[in-house]
Amino acid sequence: MKKRGYYGNFGGAFLPEILIATFDELEAQFEKIKQDPKFWDTYVQLMSSYSCRPTPLTFARNLTNYFGGAKIYIKREDLNHTGAHKLNNVMGQGLLVQKMGKQRVIAETGAGQHGVACATMAAKFGFDCTIYMGEIDVIRQRPNVFWMEQLGATVIPVTNGTRILKDAINEAFRDWVSNMDTTHYVLGTACGPHPFPEMVTYFQSIIGQEARKQILEIEGKLPKRVYACVGGGSNAMGLFSGFLNDPVELVGVEAGGKGLASGLHASRLSSDDASPGVAQGYKTYFLQDDDGQMKETHSISAGLDYVGVSPILADMHDKGLARFESATDEKVIAALKLTMQKEGIIPALESSHAFAQAFEEAPQLSKDEIIIINQSGRGDKDIFTVADALDDPKWKKFIKTKAEEYHA
Amino acid sequence: MLESYILKKRQQKDILLMTHIVMGYPDFEASYKIVKQMVEAGVDLMELQIPFSEPMADGPVILHANQKAIEGGSTVLKCFEFAQKVAKDFSIPFLFMSYANILYKYGMEQFADKMAAINLKGAIVPDLPPEEGKNYITAMEKNRLAPIYIFSPETSENRMSYLSTHGAGFIYCLARKGVTGKATSFSNELTTYLERCRQATTLPLAVGFGVKDKADVDFLKGKADIAVIGSQTIRVVEAKGPDAAGDFIRSLF
Ligand SMILES: Cc1ncc(COP(=O)(O)O)c(C=O)c1O
Secondary structure, three states, X not given: OOOOOEEOOEEOOOOOHHHHHHHHHHHHHHHHHXXXXXXXXXXXXXXXXXXXXXXXXXXXXXXXXXXXXXXXEEEEHHHOHHHEOHHHHHHHHHHHHHHHOOOEEEEEEOOOHHHHHHHHHXXXXXOEXXXXXXXXXXXXXHHHHHHHHHOOOEEEEEOOOOOOHHHHHHHHHHHHHHHOOOEXXXXXXXXXXXXXXXXXXXXXXXXXXHHHHHHHHHHOOOOOEEEEEOOOOHHHHHHHHHHOOOOXXXXXXXXXXXXXXXXXXXXXXXOOOEEEEEEOOEEEEEEEXXXXXXXXXXXXXXXXXXXXXXXXXXXHHHOOOOXXXXXXXXXXXXXXXXXXXXXXXXXXHHHHHHHHHHXXXXXXXXXXXXXXXXXXXXXXXHHHHHHHHHOOHHHHHHHHHHHHHHHO | OHHHHHHHHHHHOOOEEEEEEEOOOOOHHHHHHHHHHHHHHOOOEEEEEOOOOOOOOOOHHHHHHHHHHHHOOOOHHHHHHHHHHHHHHXXXXXXXEOOHHHHHHHOHHHHHHHHHHOOOOEEEOOOOOHHHOHHHHHHHHHXXXXXXXXXXXXXXXXXXXXXXXHOOOOEEEEOOOOOOOOOOOOOHHHHHHHHHHXXXXXXXXXXXXXXXXXXXXXXXXXXXOEEEEOHHHHHHHHHHOHHHHHHHHHOOO
């Protein structure tokens, strides 16, 4: 029996029979492009002309001085077109869809960043596009819903289950099993059945490749540690990929929500609350009860609010190849505020988790040591959530006035 | 064994009927009533679904039933107790249907041992293909239980025979693409596909997804051994209550 896509005990392809042939085709196509050196060149070319690659590696001088420890560098995935690392994966899969001759793409989205990226790619490549988004996330991330629709995508709010990211994934699979002849499911993170974890990592590895080259050019040496937030794990795998064979500590930061003790979090690898399980087509650590029913998760950031995690990261966790921490909503907001004020940079709430953990550790490192934080996305999309968290009176007044205008 | 039961029954009937319930939906008392009604109306086999929070292969009707059952307190333990009771009270074979995680968390071996102990006959686990189910298959074989595999219209001949060698009891043929509970067109295309299934395996064939009335069941006579009614019984019970289950089944003959 052929077992595919395993990372230690995790991964695999727990597929309903109806999708087996579709995955065989996808896997074969992916193997083909991996063997083809021209494909990667095409991809890099596309990303440098349509997006902003290579994205800069910014020295955060003020934050470095403020903490008085390690030199802090920020990898600027927020400067990608559409404002997050999500575009890397989406454009790669878009090229693959062209090769497979399909005309329609579907995707799940949590924060809406992946949905916007996917809708953008679909517009550029001329594909039909449907985005599934949990009803709660539709409310949390309205601006992204607006843009997806303007870009020509159909956004379907998902009202099943916990009405967030995992439920959107289930719904996308339900669409796919009906329409796989015409449709490719652009999974947005390094999760799901093989080959998705590997394939998404492959496209996102452009982050780590660039970051490694850039830091060597600027500093002439490798960083001590690199930090990335972990939702499904794609921006983390992207950054980590550049440093797998180096003496660099890889730190993944999960959503600590209201604190690990409260149970209201999405920390699969940094808490003891998750256990190995099989869902959504793959095996990993899931936040689940003793029967195997998935639990509700909590995070201020929609993009980290997920029950599972990349099987590749689960394996790295078990083997001690990466360290996993969590940051609470409260610390995340503080880190976001500090970064805005000190550097004039607005990280997404998701990315701010990586900043929060890096800020805890930077003072303990020496001044000749370097750390890199992956700024997976920009925070503009979070304006409503952040304004609420900061309880900004002027913003509230603006919203009230705006609402009155619509009443008129 | 399950297969010989099916073959024997088929000598008396043109086609057998298999129905499906989600255990604990709307509650266990109603579930019991539905089973009783159905068995008395002449159902030949039944699938008992242990609800799962992420039922990827299920459409809106069964998805909703899964969620409500879990919210109502349908645990794996209670499902085992329920299954044990119906298997004792009624003489038809009962099968479990669930998703891989429920078995994985319980332990594949322990799950199969438990099934044997409470007299269940087999299981349908749509997200556990043989490639991922080595421990499951071994545990099922050890207990002489039937791991039931699924053919879909997308399944190649090669894969059909591969699935057939790992399966037992019968093969569950999906009438179409998609999830449970959507409309199916009972057409020539379906006939051709079922002929392909027939060629690929000597196991009896069950056909499910979209089978909802007498016309659909009649269509399958001579082409398959078992007609599977899934979402439609849930719809009937939702609309008319558990006591309507028997009349609905009788309307299919
Ligand atoms: C800006 C940003 N960062 C991070 C994530 C988390 O995803 P991943 O762990 O796959 O990078 C998201 C997901 O929506 C996101 O929008």
